[in-house]
Structures are given as structure tokens and as C-alpha cells.
Amino acid sequence: MSSGIRISKSEYKATAQRMKAIQEQQKRIVQKMTKIKYKIAIMSNKGGVGKSLVTASLAAALALSGRRVGVLDADVHGPSIHKLFGLPTGLGMPAKPDGTIMPVEVPPGVKIASLGLLLPEDETPLIWRGPIKTSALRELLAYTDWGDIDYLLIDLPPGTGDEQLTIAQLIPKLTGVVLVTIPSELSKAIVLKGLAFAKRLNVPVLGIIENMSYFKCPDGSIHYIFGKGAAEEIAKKYNIPFLGSIPIDPRIREANDKGKVFFVEYPDAEASKTFMKIAEKVIEIVEGIKASQSSGGQEDTA
Numbered sequence: 001m002s003s004g005i006r007i008s009k010s011e012y013k014a015t016a017q018r019m020k021a022i023q024e025q026q027k028r029i030v031q032k033m034t035k036i037k038y039k040i041a042i043m044s045n046k047g048g049v050g051k052s053l054v055t056a057s058l059a060a061a062l063a064l065s066g067r068r069v070g071v072l073d074a075d076v077h078g079p080s081i082h083k084l085f086g087l088p089t090g091l092g093m094p095a096k097p098d099g100t101i102m103p104v105e106v107p108p109g110v111k112i113a114s115l116g117l118l119l120p121e122d123e124t125p126l127i128w129r130g131p132i133k134t135s136a137l138r139e140l141l142a143y144t145d146w147g148d149i150d151y152l153l154i155d156l157p158p159g160t161g162d163e164q165l166t167i168a169q170l171i172p173k174l175t176g177v178v179l180v181t182i183p184s185e186l187s188k189a190i191v192l193k194g195l196a197f198a199k200r201l202n203v204p205v206l207g208i209i210e211n212m213s214y215f216k217c218p219d220g221s222i223h224y225i226f227g228k229g230a231a232e233e234i235a236k237k238y239n240i241p242f243l244g245s246i247p248i249d250p251r252i253r254e255a256n257d258k259g260k261v262f263f264v265e266y267p268d269a270e271a272s273k274t275f276m277k278i279a280e281k282v283i284e285i286v287e288g289i290k291a292s293q294s295s296g297g298q299e300d301t302a
Contacts, residue, residue: 025142026170032146033171036070038286039152040206041167043198044180046190047158050211051180053252055155056084057263057272058178061279063109068149070103070111072140074167075157076126076133079116086259087112089122093144100145108264113144130162137166160197168201175286176204178243181234182212183227188234195238205240206285209278213245216270241285244278246271 007015033039042055055071063069073081082089085106093113094102103111115126115136128136146152154171157163168174177198181191191208198205210231215223225248235242249271255262263272 028142038175041154041177043177045194052080057275059110060263070146070149070152072154073114079114082114082116176206179208183230188230207241207243210245215248
């Protein structure tokens with residue numbers, strides 16, 4: 001007599017229906033993601049390094065460079081991208097009768113999809129275990145209609161857990177990840193986990209950005225408050241591009257609190273100019289890679 005676990009016909013039917021739904025969602029994800037040229041995850045294993053700021057600023061800089069851009073906020077427990085663009089929690093996202101979700105578009109032409117737009121208020125916590133988070137991200141990827149965009153930036157939470165693994169495994173041909181750190185030795189050590197994570201999953205590392213790199217006083221003197229050169233050391237040691245150093249600017253905090261994109265509000269600030277240079281480097285790296293691959297590995301000299 002078999003001692004295996006028995007399941008009822010209704011349980012079997014429910015399980016089969018769930019598997020079918022997951023397969024359908026995965027099919028939709030592949031169809032939608034293949035229409036987007038470049039899919040870039042912004043990652044940092046340490047919280048508080050300004051990863052969401054980098055994501056929002058890079059998105060704005062790419063949009064002002066003539067690219068069509070979308071941002072997926074994959075930080076389930078602490079979504080903040082919508083706040084950085086001045087969108088209130090609970091605003092919602094328009095939905096079509098077929099279940100398709102429309103991202104919210106904000107100046108300067110960036111489309112945003114975030115669970116933060118679906119929560120009733122800022123204080124509402126999402127007390128979810130891994131499988132539920134994976135399901136939520138899978139549904140966002142499957143049903144969000146990004147339209148014709150060139151770049152999709154994915155703002156990941158700190159760590160190398162459910163959200164990071166879900167994005168890396170569900171999005172086909174992920175263009176790569178951009179690592180964000182600050183100059184401290186602690187952050188330097190932790191960001192290496194993100195580098196190892198990307199290599200383990202065979203996801204290209206497009207480069208590393210150092211936030212809060214230095215503070216420049218009105219007299220022109222420069223102070224390295226959190227240390228100096230950590231990101232550049234990592235870039236040289238592991239042969240990955242160093243994308244830039246973002247200085248400390250009190251107006252960044254003020255803009256964030258007001259829901260204004262610092263890059264747009266203060267285009268002449270040194271940090272804003274750095275973001276623009278970073279966007280130019282990202283464009284050169286990812287679009288240059290595609291041009292090289294499409295020509296059989298030869299440089300496009302046209």
C-alpha cells in the first residue's frame with residue numbers, strides 16, 4: 001500500500017490552475033520584455049546608499065537624452081520611486097478591462113509602476129513572505145503595459161533575496177545591473193555581494209556608482225566625509241566600468257522630501273551634471289554593446 005501523500009481532485013485541479021496561470025504570466029512577461037531594448041536593474045546590498053535616488057535621476061537623465069524610459073519599483077516593502085517623482089501613495093494605476101495595468105507617466109517623460117501607488121497610505125506595511133512577493137512582481141511584469149520604451153530601470157531593494165532573484169530569473173536577457181555604493185569600507189565590503197550575485201546568475205555588471213562621494217564647501221575645498229575611492233577600487237580590481245562619483249548636496253534631500261527630481265530642479269548643480277555624464281556612459285555601454293553584437297563583434301564605424 002502506498003504511504004504517499006494523497007490530495008483530493010479539487011486540490012489537484014486548483015494546483016493545476018495556478019500552474020497554468022503562472023505559465024501564462026511568464027509568457028506575457030517574455031512578450032513584453034522582448035519589446036523593450038534595455039532592461040537595467042539598479043542594485044545595492046546595503047540600504048541607505050541612495051539607490052532609489054540614483055534610479056530616479058538616471059531615468060530622468062536618460063529621458064532628457066531622448067530615450068523613452070520606464071521605472072519598475074521592485075522594492076516591495078519600501079517603495080519610494082513614486083514619492084521621488086512627486087506621486088502620492090494610493091494614487092493607483094489605470095487598468096484596462098483585460099487586466100492590463102498602465103504605468104503613470106511623469107515629467108520629463110518617465111513611466112512608473114510601483115506597489116506604492118496601490119497602497120492606501122504611506123504607513124501601510126506589506127507583511128508578505130517570499131512566495132507572495134514573487135507573485136506580486138510577476139504580475140506587475142506580466143500585466144504592466146509599458147508601450148514603446150527604450151529603457152526599463154528596475155529599482156531593487158537591498159540584498160540578494162526574493163526580489164533580486166525574481167527579477168533576474170523572470171526578465172529574459174536582462175541587459176545588466178548597475179551597482180550603487182558609498183565610499184565607506186563597510187559599504188564597499190557589502191556591495192561585493194551584489195557583484196558576486198550578478199556573476200553567479202551570469203548577469204552583466206554595467207558599472208558602479210559612488211553616491212555621497214564628497215562634499216564641496218563654498219570656498220571650493222573638498223571633504224571626503226565617508227571615505228574616498230571605494231567604488232573606483234572595486235571597479236579597477238574587478239574590471240568593471242566606474243560610472244561616476246555623486247557629491248553630497250543638501251538640496252538633494254530637500255528635493256526628495258518635496259517629491260521633486262533633483263536632477264530636473266537643479267540642472268546646473270555638480271551632482272546633476274554628474275548624473276548626466278553617468279547617463280551618457282550607460283548609453284554608450286549598453287547601446288554600444290548592442291551595435292557590436294549586431295555587427296558580428298565588429299565595431300560600427302558608420
